[in-house]
Amino acid sequence: MLVGLTIGNVVLIEKLELGFAPGLTVLTGETGAGKSILLDALGLALGARAESGLVRAGAAQAVVTAEFHLPTDHAALNLLDAQGIERDENLILRRQLGSDGRSRAFVNDQPVSVAFLKALAEHLIEIEGQFETHGLLDPATHRDLLDGFGGHKIELARTVEAYRQWKAADNALGEAQAVLEKARADEDFLRHAVAELELADPQAEEETKLAMERQLLLAGAQVIDAVNAAHQDLAGDKGADRALISAERRLQRLGDKLGEALGAELAAIAGSLDRAGVELRDAIAGIQNLQSSLDADPARLERVEERLHLLRDLGRKHRVRADTLPDLLADLSARLQMIDGKSGDIAGLAARAAETRKAYLAAAGALTQLRQKAAKTLDAAVTKELAPLKLEKARFATRIEALPDAQLGENGADRIAFEVATNPGAEPGPIQRIASGGELARFMLALKVSLSRAQPVPTLVFDEVDAGIGGATAAAVGERLKRLAEQLQVLVITHSPQVAALGAQHWRVEKKVAKGVTSTTVATLTKEQRREEIARMLSGATISDEARAAADKLLKGAA
Structure with a gap:
């Protein structure tokens, strides 16, 4: 609730400190005393539009501070947490307005935007005047108020959860369908490409191996002559192979003659020659194999070139290196398998989306039934309050309409609006369009009393809710304000003695002139x-x- 309001240099107020109590506080005073200035000052602290005309003449700036005491789970404190503003024992809103029209806003001494200040204030206090167009007059608040009145917290939570599950399943289905649709757009190409590559059957590093073989084959006779000459040098009558064998035999015979003295050393040399002979014979075998391959198939070059041409053409066509064609084939085949298998996935996701939608509609339908029941109770409660407020011919109705599919949301499937008809036989319509100024204020009071348990803000301010009435009607207004104050903190500016008499706290607003300077003061009576x-x-x-x-x-x- 609001516990304190400090005003400095606002219009006729030089310095004013007010402490607020729970229950009903009434402000009275003669017309023109400055009661509206208090509301202007309070509005400034709550993020209302600032005009330089609010700054007291001769002052550099106006400053208004509003202090609130709130329960630890209040929605306004959650906004502080989201903004990174440290909580304190009380919540303090401060607004500074310079004579040049520039303003600054603070929350718990932390600078904030005026927009944030206003958003925060919407959770703290509501000012109801004859021509105000917020609070209960905003249809966007009606659904939450009806749910609060009906006590639908558990059912609403179920609907929220069911909606989120449905949307998650629906989004998953949509994403899978988009992927499949994109894949199917390429399906013909994929099937052709896979068939073509499977027919070609490219092997790992095949292009590199064929290129090397082609290079050898292109060398033709030169390669054959060189290989044959190399073979003759190594394995011919005067080749290296015979020379090694001859040298090894000579050393063995010498070793036999020289005995043990030099035999070990000659044996080591002979071993080296033997190992060299083994390596040499391997080389000769490799040359012989190469001779066989070069002589075996004279048409090999043509086949190698055809294969190379095929692989390289496929590589250019798919913009990859020819050696990576096997990887490309595997990738394209996997994409085709995805298309073939995705239909089953889509069917499962579609079933899940349908199942969660059905669950959401069931939860939303149950919530609608509760709302319809609560609406009847609320309509009866408000109607009961209207007659004593001299609105006995008026009719209040809660309209509940089904939302189209495109507008279904986590809060259910209903559009809810509070409507009134002030004349018998007339169709109900939006409150602000049907009721006159005085009627509107009394409708607001009847609604506030009926919805006091569901009221989202802890403090209500009524500006001359009793304007234009008197006698029994004024007494009825006062009695309802008092009842409302049993649930909430209520401040009312009034000209009605019947209302003023009911206040738990009574302030008188006065205008005084001292040394030629006019100022507004507030006294607790x-x-x-x-x-x-x-x-x-x-x-x-x-x-x-x-x-x-x-x-x-x-x-x-x-x-």
């Missing part, structure tokens, strides 16, 4: 001062004994 103020409201400038007696009667009845 004692019991005797309240009697005099209510008597003034009853009789005018001259307070009579009859007025005092009537004031006593009102105060006694309010006790």
Whole structure:
């Protein structure tokens, strides 16, 4: 609730500090005393539009601070957490307005935007005046108010969860369908490409191997002559192979003659020659194999070139290196398998989306039934409040309409609006379009009283809700304000003595002139001062004994 308001240099207010109590606080005073200035100052702290005309003449800036005490789970404190603003024992909103029209906003001494200040204030306080167009007049608030009135918290949570599951399943289905659609757009190409590559059957590193073989084959006779000459040098009558064998035999015979003295050393040399002979014979075998391959198939070059041409053409066609064609074939085949297998996945996702949608519609349908029941109860409660407020011919109705599929949301399948008809036989319509200024204020009061348990803000301010009425109707207004104050903190600016008498706290707003300077002050009234103020409201400038007696009667009845 609002616990304090400090105002400095706002219009006629030089310095003012107000402390607020729970329950009903009434502000009275003569017309023009400055009651509206208090609302302007409070609005400034709540993020209302700032105009340089609010700054007191001669002052450099106006400053307004509003202090609130809130439960730890209040929605406004969650906004602080989201903004990274540290919580304190109380929540303090401050607004500075310079004479040049520039303003700054602070929350718990942390600078914030005016937009954030306004968003925060919407969770703290609501000002209801004859011509205000927010709060209950905003249809966007009606669904939450009806749910709060009906106590639909559990059912609403179920609907929210069911909606989120449905949307998650629906999104998964949509994403899978988009992937499949894109894949199917390439399906003909994929099938042709895979068939072509499977027919070609490319092997790993095949292009590199064929290129090397082609190079050898292109060398033709030169390669054959060189290979044959190499073979003759190594394995011919005067080749290296015979020379090694001859050298090895000579050393063995010498070793046999020389005995053990030099035999070991000659044996080591002979071993080296033997190993060299083994390597040499391997080389000769390799040359012989190469001779066989070169001589075996004279048409090999043509086949190698045809294969190379095929592989390289496929590589250019698919913009890959020919050696990577096997990898490409594997990738394209996998994409085809995905297309073939995706239909089964789509069917499963579609079934899941249908199942979760059905569950959501069931939860939303159950919530709709509860809302319809709560709407009947609310309509009856508001109607009961209207007659004493001189609105006995008016009719209040909660309209519940089914949303189209495109507008279904986590809060259910209903569009909810509070409507009224002020004349018998007329169709109900939006409150702000049907009711006049005075009627509108009383409709708001009837609604507030009926919805007090569901009221999302802890503090309500009524600006002359009793304007244009008196007698029994004014008493009915006051009685309802008092009832509302049992649930919420209520501040009311009033000209009605019947309403003023019911306040738990009574302030008088006065305009004073000192040394040629006009200022507005607010005084908390004692019991005797309240009697005099209510008597003034009853009789005018001259307070009579009859007025005092009537004031006593009102105060006694309010006790």
